[in-house]
Amino acid sequence: MIATPQATDRSGTKVARLAWLDALRGIGAMAVVAEHALPWLMPSLRPYWFSLGMYGVLVFFLVSGYIIPASLENRGDVGAFWISRVFRLYPLYLLVIAAVLVMAWPRT
Numbered sequence: 001m002i003a004t005p006q007a008t009d010r011s012g013t014k015v016a017r018l019a020w021l022d023a024l025r026g027i028g029a030m031a032v033v034a035e036h037a038l039p040w041l042m043p044s045l046r047p048y049w050f051s052l053g054m055y056g057v058l059v060f061f062l063v064s065g066y067i068i069p070a071s072l073e074n075r076g077d078v079g080a081f082w083i084s085r086v087f088r089l090y091p092l093y094l095l096v097i098a099a100v101l102v103m104a105w106p107r108t
Helices: 017-043 050-074 076-106
Strands: 006-008 015-016
Touching: 017 050, 050 076
Parallel strands: none
Antiparallel strands: 006 015
16 A cells, blocks of 8 residues: 655644645646657657647646645635745746846857
């Protein structure tokens, strides 16, 4: 049996993560990666009758639409939820912006 990671809610009790949602997010992410990579790596394998990228983004938004209200319900405080999101997402966002600016710096 595979153990699922545990998270804690605001009362400190352990809450089981929904592994199937993590798997679904992984499938969506890999679909987007395939949409971007296949035209360069193996163009003959790219399905033209099905948009892998659109499928991946749709799965991401569907999973997010389920997880965000559940996270808000577990946390109980909207302000704390958004503050935790900012501190979780923005450091990487700012790092990527800095990396792009460094790579785009004109070399003369």
